[in-house]
Amino acid sequence: MKFFILCFISITVFFSACSPESAITISGLSCEYLTDPIGIDIETPRFSWKLSDPAHKREQYQTAYRILVSTTPAKLKSDIADVWDSGIVASGQSHLVPYGGSKLQSGGDYYWKVVIYDNLNQASAWSKTARFAMGLLDRADWKGDWIIHPTASPERHIWFRKALTLDNEASTAFVHIASIGYHELYINGKKADERVLAPAISRIDKRSLYVTYDIASLLKKGNNMIAFWYAPGWSRNNFFVPLVNQAALLQLNGKTTKGEAFTLHSDESWKCAESYSRNTGRFQFLDMGGEEVDGRRYVAGWNTVSFDDSQWIAAQKVIPLKDGGELILSAQMTDPSRIIEAIPVKTITDTVPGIWRADMGKSFTGFIEAGFDGLQAGDTVVIQISNRTSAIEEQKQKQYYIARGENGEKFCNRFNFFGGRYVHFTGLKQPPKLADITGYAISSAAKRTGYFECSDEMFNRIYDVDRWTYEMCNTEGVTVDCPNRERLGYGPEGAYQTTWGLGLPCFLTGAYYVKNVRDWSDVQNPDGSINNVAPQISRMYGSSLNGAANMNIAWEHYQAYGDKRILEEAYGTGKRWLDFLNTYVAEGLLTPYDTDGYFLGEWVSPGPCFEYGDTVEALFFNNCVYAMTLDFFIQIAEVLGYGNEMTPYRERLATIRTKMHAKYFDPTINSYLNGDQVRTAFALYAGIVPDCLQQTVLAHLEKDMTGEHPYFNIGSFTRYPYFHVLLAHSQFHEIISGILSKTSYPGYVYFLSQGETTWPEAWEINHSECVCIHTSYAGISAWFIKGLACIEPTVNDSGYRTFTIRSSEGAKTLTSSFPLL
Template identity: 55%
Template sequence: MVRIYELRCEYLKEPLGIDDPYQQGPAISFEKFSPRLSWKVNGRGKDTRQVAYQVVLSNTPEGLRQQKTIWNSGLIRGHQPFCFVPAGFMQPNTTYYWKVGVSSGNGSAVVWSEPGRFSTGLIRQQWLGTWIKHPSAPKESHIWFRKNFVLPNEKMPGHFFAYVASIGYHELYVNGQKADNRVLAPAISRLDKRVFYVTYDISRFLKKGQNAIAIYYGPGWSRNNYFAKRTSQAIRVQVYGNQFSLFSDTTWLCKESYSKNSGRFDFMDMGGELVDGRAYTDQWMLPDVDTSNWQHVVNYPPGDSVTLSAQMTDPSEIIDTIAAKTISRIIDPERHDTIYRVDMGKEFTGFLQAGFKGLRGGDTVAIMVSMRDTNPRLVGATYGIGNKVIEEQKQQQRYIAAGRGGEIFRNRFNFFGGRYIHFRGLRQAPHLKDIQGLEVSSAAEATATFECSDSLFNKIFAMDKYTYQMCHTEGVTVDCPNRERLGYGPEGAYQTMWGLGLPCFNAAAYYVKNVRDWADVQLPNGFINNVAPQISDMYGSVLNGTAILNTAWEHYRIYGDKRILEAAYPVGQRWLAFLSRHTKDSMLTRYQFGGYFLGEWVSPGPIFEYAETAEALFFNNCAYAMTLDFMIRIATTLEGRSADVQQYAQTLNALRQALHRQYYKPETGTYLNGDQVRTAFALYAGIVPDSLRERVNAHLQHLLKSQGYLNIGSFGRYPFYKTVLSEAGYFNLIAGILKKDTYPGYGYFLKKGATTFPEMWEIDQPNSTVIHTSYTGISAFFIKGLAGINEAVSGYDTVLISPHLVENVTWCKASVETPYGRVKSAWQKEGNRQVTYKITIPFGAVARVRLQNQPEKLMSSGDYVFEYSLN
């Protein structure tokens, strides 16, 4: 019996308003757009593999039922669970319905799926209106925009879609109802170059007669220094329906709302929000509201220079609500007033919803958010409480009371990261039931599972995933959600992506977006900005620029989609051309200094390797070798680029030989200072000749044994884990280290009460954050290492199952969602005598299975049990 499920278009479930996510410029037509459709299949008995498929596409559900299709693939032999609609069939602003039929062989009939749906976005010519903005509002203001319109027919056939673009955030309301559950829309982009629009199906909100469309707007990143001189606070709206269109122009009205941003929304001061309860109203978006004190908008012509692209990644949403745990009262001896400190029980990224009682009109409540309870050592603190301080990273919120019942503060267009909420200015103590934290994340659905007999490992895995969610907001993986919120390459790609984002989340669409983010921040000279999609001039290294290649390659390894390689390759060519202009004697020289040519970062100490150090120079040369290797792999995969492959291979071989001659110490078998990072990177980057790999591996194993901790930081995680998870002899060593609760280590974080991973191994370091992606991705050790689930062939067509038993762990089980379905791997020891393995291979996939010292087995889909002696 075969069942087809999980129909997706461009990796998303029934997306609205899609366009080509790999296109750099504006969409002028959809003639070349060839969207990817995918599905998964469950089968039992002899039905183990799809042998043929057929996809049909129609403009209506009835068309599918009546076989009135606009495209029919015919029955195509093949086992891959995806196909591409040929170019030439897609039209803009159109809804499509599709289904797939699968034959599993053995003479079985074609089994059909339920219909799926997607719609296309707009081409440039269909944006009929203009960018509009408030004529005079300060940049920190939250603005209401609205337009009334009349629909003559009571029942309107077809869909009505609203396409909303904003340089900043927006919420869409139709006749007083919010259009969907997303917050902080759209996802962040390089705002002076590309703005995302969001497509909403507003059909169900419309009625005969008077209607109102309204936008609640917040400035978001348009206020940030990176964009403030290049952009403004503006929106653009286009509505299409059955013989109906509406667009933004100067007939729209606007008004400043009751809320606005506070702070600078900039590096080290992302600020918060101010809500004025005296001006609160929930009627502003209704059709019959009095608009006599509203103003007409003005056009914003510079907005026409940016590219409008469909948002094709998961939206930011409130993923959970957390209740306050405790309230304590603090007397400030200097100001002689009371502060109420609320512990939310864990670190989180998101909004606060707090209700107040007993306030008088005009009372101001200051709401200060901090990651730590108190930290007397803090440098440059903003607020003092006696001899202690509130560390709040300038995340202050304010509420001005109306003096009536039901006073509520709630964030809308700015979030924070922290755990402790401090209230100053209350007349009555708050109640726990009136305070809630709203966790906000744009991370895709978490899909991987892991559990073992060691409770500490389970907690580390769970905290790794949670940290990723709390550092994935606005459609980008950031360093931290409070101090910077920047998409640095080393934090967002590499280990975070390979070890966590791709295997543990349904994040395919996000990483497609991320590759274009990196392309958007490349400079004309080939240099790639150190963060994306922001264009800040922040610290970085070769790793930052190479993040696009790393992300594209690892995405291809999981999903087998060459389009992402084709998008990244020309960017990589220009990046390598830039790097090649800064080489001498085949090695990379320092093309920038200080913090712009960093080596390892926040390793235990904490240690920061700046450009002037020999360690940073060696580190960046290894990263250069890795960059060349990625380009060779991509060029080889894309085919037709043999000349490029030859050129890059010659450059890489010369670089490897030069680095080995320059840095290898034969008397010790080490490179440069011989630490864990340098040794692992030399192995991963191919600097070590084959004849010396055993000796250099032995040195790294000796370091792990003698030091007893991971002497790595944020930047060195990826080459380190790529090395230790691919070479023999490391698994017991790493497992033994991870079981410790001493500094530095993951267990130490938990011992200190952390609920997310911090920026530094020194968790109490002043001014450091405790919600950070510096050390995320350790899940790779559990999923890829202990459970042994890996891709053997790009696209998970062939799964590699190679579990690793370690001391003091008696059982382990994990699962990973792949393009073919869920792979499961489990093992359990029975004393010292026997081990039982349980493996599940999904329909359509095959697996190479390596157990104990047995010969490798090639297995088709199904559930398997194996028992082996441990002696």
């Protein structure tokens, strides 16, 4: 049955404008997708802006622009472009416009603005001033040494400090820090900014990300203290332990108001000491651990000028990689991890003698802050985390606080986090109060700009939980499977459906996914193979879906943003990956290449069912992935102008499609293998189904979804091709609506009816190994945005330069906004 949808859509267009006579206003200025980025290492950065017309005139658009770049705000205000004046450029482009001036200086600080001309060639007013600062572009710009505490055990958190004296006030000052592990920067006792768990994750035996801080406002004339707090982070992981040293590198460059240059860098003149906290656990599968804070070792003012560090010892110089190799230093050009929500306690109970349970009301990833009274010196409070009321502790998530014997003592995580809902306290002498406990949800998800709301409250809840699950599995600059058990950037969960269904349509993730594509390039092996996680390392090939992640992310990013640079990043990696797979092709089809049996097919479909090894299901699945990946690669090559090199890849694709259909199609059911939804949808998406059978196979899928299996009979790996097929054919929209409304197992409303506040790992939520915060089923938001709201890019276009808003089915009045428009 067809219905009319009343649709209110808030659209912000990525075009540009400028001039006192035009009513168009300019906002949303960004450089490399980021607002006023500090410390970028792209030598030819790109500028973007958004336009709006308060008069809402029809057929309004940008016909030209002019960009000015200056070294100071004052010069820019006077229209003095001492770095670059683009001149008036006849173009409607307002997104990713490349800088065209002379070479930008390492560490340079720049200011820019833009004016545009509308369809009547009238100029808008100038935009507000925006800023970008360059990072350190050459290794020679780093003057210091990597330093460590010479005697501390590897789980300790370390304080480093060094004095800086200025004869005059600072006008500019930047600190650049690279750390193999986490750090927090302090200037004169104040934290440099609000980020946590810096820097974002990288493959730390190959690339270290550095963070740039603008500290000019924190410095003063006279004596200053530059200090940072270091924690080992991922260097504790078993894979990295034999490869890296737990070290940090710092470079400070600045100028005073009198024009005097000053500098400071890390070396053996720095003082260091063990702090009062340390990591527990080994930062690996089933042992991510927590933190121990020893209140007896508390030291006030360790990062201030007045503190007496005479008992501290000298830092020790060290090489970052134990084999003496060169570590790449790259700017962190993505949003930092940060606290996004303070979560109050819902209830506190003592159902287990001696253990107090704080119910935070919902599952989240982050920190816990708790205040304690009545403890004696040396008393230990154990803080354990779970997602189920049936457990006190899950995944070895355990924190410790050792009291110093005062009232008002407090514990809070700093350099490790957990995922859960219930926080258990053992060892308290007094019952905890609601006001004493606060949770802090952390995420590195970019600014949320996509919203959905409709008249069906259950759909709204599904969308909200889907979005929250994504945010809670998006930490440290990577989308992970789960924040507690593994905390790894798997391809099937971290790419594909979460990218297409959540990250791109609901958040400003342009920079985030640029990093993510590079992460996958960094984990490629010399033979072209790609492991199953990035940027961390796990020496298993997993599913071919993992190796194809960078091409999928790059292609979806290009569709959303029109950025060819990300395609260039993915192209070389993708070519080596496909050539590696080709060495395992026999008689036109891909065979298992993982000797450990991790040739994964569909994963955690209802049952739960798992496919791997040389089973016919895994073979079918991986060959569909191979065909899909070849198709991505060919399209990427054509956009980049490499189409004439694609003949062998087109031949491979044609062969695999023909062979797959011949081997697996069953005409008695008009589908493949057993005819389940996984096989049917993936065959359709991968182009296995001949044109003459498309409607027949689609009819089989529709019959299965309305008959024998009236639910999403899929797992976590097939969501991307599955929902692409469903959303591409209008007859499935009402079916999706019906399935989403079902309260029975398996389904999203079933999850909600069982009290889930994030999506779990398996449809079987009581399965013994099921994690309760997981991206297995995240990304259903794709249907709400692309299905119900019906906002789609035009076929054969990119960057939403043109788009379609079509009618939909289902009696839903909705409001939606979409950040890419």
